């Protein structure tokens with residue numbers, strides 16, 4: 001099986017590639033900038049940008065399954081003048097069109113949890129929209145919807161880590177009490193790789209999450225406890241996502257462009273509706289404490305979304 005991994009330099013793509021190689025899959029990795037990408041032996045690297053439709057033809061040639069891990073929440077490096085939602089929509093449309101043309105059988109997309117009735121943030125709405133665009137083409141789509149993924153290098157996890165490490169007293173708005181169902185990076189990878197070998201996941205959407213539902217307040221508490229830190233959180237009624245993102249940019253390695261939509265999304269509950277995925281890809285789910293403990297053992301990345 002020939003597989004294309006987009007977002008190969010990113011958090012999830014870079015973790016999935018070794019997992020696929022270990023299972024004997026032929027991997028092609030897509031990045032906008034191959035010169036900055038140190039590929040693992042055996043990985044074919046292609047230059048491609050989802051905003052440049054022509055660059056995708058070559059990238060998708062003779063591919064059976066393509067993983068879609070692209071988002072545009074970081075800087076608008078091409079200077080398109082489009083919002084991140086518009087760029088994400090356009091990129092997904094280019095990708096699904098090119099994949100259809102090249103006879104790709106399936107696309108596997110990692111999107112976000114969150115419910116329509118909950119006035120979704122721009123970020124989560126955009127993730128949902130990308131899924132809809134990807135589903136509209138010739139290839140079958142498998143969508144996995146996740147909340148925060150716990151692992152070193154994950155943008156949301158790094159925000160949590162740096163804020164808790166550096167601030168003994170944290171002023172936080174009411175999203176602190178929002179509930180979420182985070183997932184360990186290793187569980188997410190098992191699901192992503194498992195889908196490849198389970199055809200019955202084609203054409204379906206699955207919620208993926210760990211065994212624990214926690215508020216962000218509790219998450220910070222568990223993290224601080226595992227690190228042996230005493231932390232105080234003071235709740236305030238209002239702290240705008242714009243102000244929070246500047247603050248996060250100052251304290252953490254996460255860029256303000258990326259922090260803002262992520263912070264905005266914290267107001268939405270992200271909880272799995274069911275665990276139907278376990279019938280097709282059975283795994284042992286990692287409890288939250290163990291997920292954080294594992295992430296703490298991994299090396300820390302320098303810049304995120306810069």
Ligand SMILES: NC(=O)c1ccc[n+]([C@@H]2O[C@H](COP(=O)([O-])OP(=O)(O)OC[C@H]3O[C@@H](n4cnc5c(N)ncnc54)[C@H](OP(=O)(O)O)[C@@H]3O)[C@@H](O)[C@H]2O)c1
Pocket residue numbers: 006007008009010011012013030031032033048049050051068069070071072091110111112127146147148149150154155156157305
């Ligand atoms: N991290 C989480 O906690 C989390 C939680 C739930 C869902 N997800 C979803 O998982 C997926 C992957 O997230 P991630 O955390 O791995 O993201 P990430 O680390 O920020 O990586 C994003 C990737 O997108 C690529 N990219 C950006 N613009 C591109 C373009 N125009 N053309 C081609 N590639 C482009 C970048 O590659 P180059 O710069 O090399 O081109 C980069 O590798 C996303 O759909 C995200 O919504 C993540």
